Amino acid sequence: MDDDKKSSPLQTLFDIAFNIAIPIIILFQLSGEDYLGPLYGLLVALAFPVGYSVWEFLRHHKLHPLALVGTVSVLLTGGISLLALDPQYLAIKEAAIPGVLGIATLISIKTRYPLIRLVVYNERIMCVNKVEPALKMNGTADQFAGCLKSATLMIALSFLLSSVLNYILTRWIVTSTPGSETYNIELGKMMALSFPVIALPCTIIVIASLFYIVRTIRKLTALEYNEIFRI
Numbered sequence: 001m002d003d004d005k006k007s008s009p010l011q012t013l014f015d016i017a018f019n020i021a022i023p024i025i026i027l028f029q030l031s032g033e034d035y036l037g038p039l040y041g042l043l044v045a046l047a048f049p050v051g052y053s054v055w056e057f058l059r060h061h062k063l064h065p066l067a068l069v070g071t072v073s074v075l076l077t078g079g080i081s082l083l084a085l086d087p088q089y090l091a092i093k094e095a096a097i098p099g100v101l102g103i104a105t106l107i108s109i110k111t112r113y114p115l116i117r118l119v120v121y122n123e124r125i126m127c128v129n130k131v132e133p134a135l136k137m138n139g140t141a142d143q144f145a146g147c148l149k150s151a152t153l154m155i156a157l158s159f160l161l162s163s164v165l166n167y168i169l170t171r172w173i174v175t176s177t178p179g180s181e182t183y184n185i186e187l188g189k190m191m192a193l194s195f196p197v198i199a200l201p202c203t204i205i206v207i208a209s210l211f212y213i214v215r216t217i218r219k220l221t222a223l224e225y226n227e228i229f230r231i
Contacts, residue, residue: 018052019070027188031181038181039082045184046078073097081178081187090174095167102159105152114152120210121148126217126228134221147216151209158205165198 023045031041053071076093108115122128135141173190176182217228 019049022048024188024192027184027191031184031188033181038179038184041181041184042078042081042187045188046074049074069097069101077187081183084178087174087176087178087183088171091167091170094170095163097163098159098166099163102156102163105156105159109149109152109156114148116148116152116155116209116213119155119206120151121213123230125210125230127230130223130227131217131221134223135217138221140220144216144220147213151213154205154209154212158202161205162198162202165201166194169193169197 026036026041026045026048030036030044031038035041036044050071053068073093076097077090080090080093105115120126132141135144170190173193174183174186176186214225214228217223218225
């Protein structure tokens with residue numbers, strides 16, 4: 001078993017800590033004038049996900065596309081906040097990123113490489129090196145390609161759902177002027193609520209697409225679960 005597989009649960013904990021938990025704590029608890037203040041509280045909070053992405057890049061010499069999108073999102077949030085733009089621009093940004101990803105995912109359906117391969121059907125999750133030969137041997141590769149396109153549509157819909165929910169959530173919560181302690185607290189609250197309100201429904205859709213792909217693989221190849229998943 002390689003290092004990536006061994007460190008997978010720990011890696012997930014680090015991802016949550018540096019990208020969500022620590023920034024939220026800083027925005028909620030350390031943005032007051034008695035501590036870091038609104039400006040430095042915001043900068044320190046945003047520095048954690050950006051710094052973590054840089055560290056991951058230096059460690060592995062590569063940056064996962066979704067991690068890159070997250071880094072860009074954080075930098076845009078910082079830019080909007082530092083320029084003291086109206087909170088509606090933050091809502092537009094929050095909606096635009098998953099919206100663009102959803103459109104890109106839809107476009108990928110028409111290509112040879114639907115983006116489901118990035119999210120679900122990849123070597124980190126499944127034994128693609130076993131599945132592909134089995135599909136060719138059974139003459140079911142074309143049928144499976146149709147399955148991947150359908151699953152990609154499900155992922156695209158999850159991104160578009162996220163786009164709508166992001167906009168609504170941001171407009172509802174973030175109403176204060178950037179540069180204030182209240183704004184930082186609202187930003188932290190938005191980040192805290194994004195998981196149950198946005199990420200959870202989208203995660204359910206991704207899991208549903210995973211089960212759909214696995215069921216199709218079993219039907220088309222007769223492989224067992226332990227031959228499909230990397231356990």
